[in-house]
Amino acid sequence: GENVEQHPSTLSVQEGDSAVIKCTYSDSASNYFPWYKQELGKRPQLIIDIRSNVGEKKDQRIAVTLNKTAKHFSLHITETQPEDSAVYFCAATNMDSNYQLIWGAGTKLIIKP
Amino acid sequence: DAGVTQSPTHLIKTRGQQVTLRCSPKSGHDTVSWYQQALGQGPQFIFQYYEEEERQRGNFPDRFSGHQFPNYSSELNVNALLLGDSALYLCASSLGGPPEAFFGQGTRLTVV
Numbered sequence: 001g002e003n004v005e006q007h008p009s010t011l012s013v014q015e016g017d018s019a020v021i022k023c024t025y026s027d028s029a030s031n032y033f034p035w036y037k038q039e040l041g042k043r044p045q046l047i048i049d050i051r052s053n054v055g056e057k058k059d060q061r062i063a064v065t066l067n068k069t070a071k072h073f074s075l076h077i078t079e080t081q082p083e084d085s086a087v088y089f090c091a092a093t094n095m096d097s098n099y100q101l102i103w104g105a106g107t108k109l110i111i112k113p
Numbered sequence: 114d115a116g117v118t119q120s121p122t123h124l125i126k127t128r129g130q131q132v133t134l135r136c137s138p139k140s141g142h143d144t145v146s147w148y149q150q151a152l153g154q155g156p157q158f159i160f161q162y163y164e165e166e167e168r169q170r171g172n173f174p175d176r177f178s179g180h181q182f183p184n185y186s187s188e189l190n191v192n193a194l195l196l197g198d199s200a201l202y203l204c205a206s207s208l209g210g211p212p213e214a215f216f217g218q219g220t221r222l223t224v225v
Contacts, residue, residue, distance in 0.1 A: 034212055043203065043216040044156065089155050099146070099169045099210045103155035
């Protein structure tokens with residue numbers, strides 16, 4: 001079955017700098033890769049997702065890149081702000097044959113003022 | 114639109130007891146997935162309900178069971194509670210399956 005690994009587990013960046021979180025997946029049939037942000041004590045929120053027919057997707061300060069050959073995808077946050085501090089999770093699934101999202105272990109992003 | 118709502122928000126149970134958690138999906142959604150999130154970890158898929166049937170199940174024992182009603186709301190039942198069942202239980206709704214775009218606020222279950 002699918003396995004998703006996420007790195008780093010903790011990331012501390014200066015406010016205004018960029019942050020990059022990386023995930024690798026094992027099942028080459030996976031075709032949907034969402035990213036979630038979870039603030040302390042709150043529900044996960046979908047912030048961006050990408051499907052396997054696309055290599056990159058951007059939404060304002062957030063972007064996701066996908067390398068299908070290497071089976072990894074990354075979340076990029078530019079011009080980080082204090083409100084970006086949270087735990088970020090990646091996930092993967094094959095939407096054609098599976099209804100189960102497999103999640104990474106999470107990255108705690110700390111924005112230093 | 115109230116989004117996905119879960120009840121109760123917090124619950125304390127004794128080991129060996131049974132618990133029922135409830136979830137109302139976002140309006141227009143017909144699929145409900147349940148996740149268990151232990152402290153400091155990512156959500157783990159328990160199962161998904163669609164058309165009142167369990168469509169897929171994660172690696173959880175039979176003590177975890179569920180139900181979906183004709184109005185698409187869902188219940189998660191856990192029998193013979195263990196200390197290790199203490200976690201945040203999340204419900205997510207969608208139309209037909211992934212993507213899981215909408216989560217409820219979760220039920221924090223503490224087993225003592």
